[in-house]
Amino acid sequence: MKPLQCPKCQSDMDRIREPDIEIDKCPDCGGKFLDPGELNALVTAMAGDIEFCSLDNLDHFDGEDKHPWRNCPKPECLGHRMRKIDLLAYSDTIFDHCDKCGGFFLDQGELADTNLELEALTKHKSHDEYRGRIDGRLVRLDILADALLKSCAGGLPLPFVTGAVAADCLRLSVYFEKPLAANLHVSSEKWMGRFLKSIGLLNRQDIEIGHAEFDAAFIVKGDDPEKIRRIFSDAALRDELLQFRAKKFRMQTRPGTLEIMDRRIVYTEGPYAEGTRYDVEADPAGIVRWMVRLAALMES
Numbered sequence: 001m002k003p004l005q006c007p008k009c010q011s012d013m014d015r016i017r018e019p020d021i022e023i024d025k026c027p028d029c030g031g032k033f034l035d036p037g038e039l040n041a042l043v044t045a046m047a048g049d050i051e052f053c054s055l056d057n058l059d060h061f062d063g064e065d066k067h068p069w070r071n072c073p074k075p076e077c078l079g080h081r082m083r084k085i086d087l088l089a090y091s092d093t094i095f096d097h098c099d100k101c102g103g104f105f106l107d108q109g110e111l112a113d114t115n116l117e118l119e120a121l122t123k124h125k126s127h128d129e130y131r132g133r134i135d136g137r138l139v140r141l142d143i144l145a146d147a148l149l150k151s152c153a154g155g156l157p158l159p160f161v162t163g164a165v166a167a168d169c170l171r172l173s174v175y176f177e178k179p180l181a182a183n184l185h186v187s188s189e190k191w192m193g194r195f196l197k198s199i200g201l202l203n204r205q206d207i208e209i210g211h212a213e214f215d216a217a218f219i220v221k222g223d224d225p226e227k228i229r230r231i232f233s234d235a236a237l238r239d240e241l242l243q244f245r246a247k248k249f250r251m252q253t254r255p256g257t258l259e260i261m262d263r264r265i266v267y268t269e270g271p272y273a274e275g276t277r278y279d280v281e282a283d284p285a286g287i288v289r290w291m292v293r294l295a296a297l298m299e300s
């Protein structure tokens, strides 16, 4: 195989061994080209799908990067210009990303920056705003103060300290009695799923339920397709989920995102100005009652 040419300095890149994967590294500038999945493997500071989360909010990047635009070095991409994306959508670490092959180019030091930044992020914890039982189910509301919360694949909450700008995200969780399925993750952010599918990032774990309307509305990932299809073979459950957008739930003023994971259903809304709250027991938006009903359907 012909070596890749470094997108930065055009030198032939070397195949080098990182602990458990092989990547392309430039001997001159130290830049690294990573195929889909390899960035996740190299990031040590945090578990979860860092690539997915970084691609989750492309419109946040404003084009300011100290590095020039780069072209993808993969032969099949024919010099396709890479895009700039922010690590986890809110960050100073900016990667080059190819939307054809799903690869990333990291300048020297960017991987170390990434790990440092992620370590800082995980230190910022949410506080528990509400924790109680509604219709017998554990319900929790977390307020992430001074933070922008990214709700990501794997259910990873990623609060990011914003400095001067105080902001709160509301995150409502309704728990199952028992975990449902291995590594289940269902998300209402379907536009992102289509995009990730188109570049091959979701191929491994994307599960089609076999009902066109449902598959068009949700991304479903997980380790046990049989079990997951069985759960969503229930028409009443699918109908309830399909009504999520139509119901236009608002704890405050912005539409939020819905996720279903092994242990809980999560609804995330915001960021809002500091001090934003929601009365879980009165539930004026009806979202808590709806999620409790959904949880019961999922377990029946």
Ligand SMILES: [Zn+2]
Pocket: 006, 007, 008, 009, 010, 011, 026, 027, 028, 029, 030, 031
């Ligand atoms: Zn180079």
Ligand SMILES: [Zn+2]
Pocket: 072, 073, 074, 077, 080, 098, 099, 100, 101, 102, 103
């Ligand atoms: Zn490419």
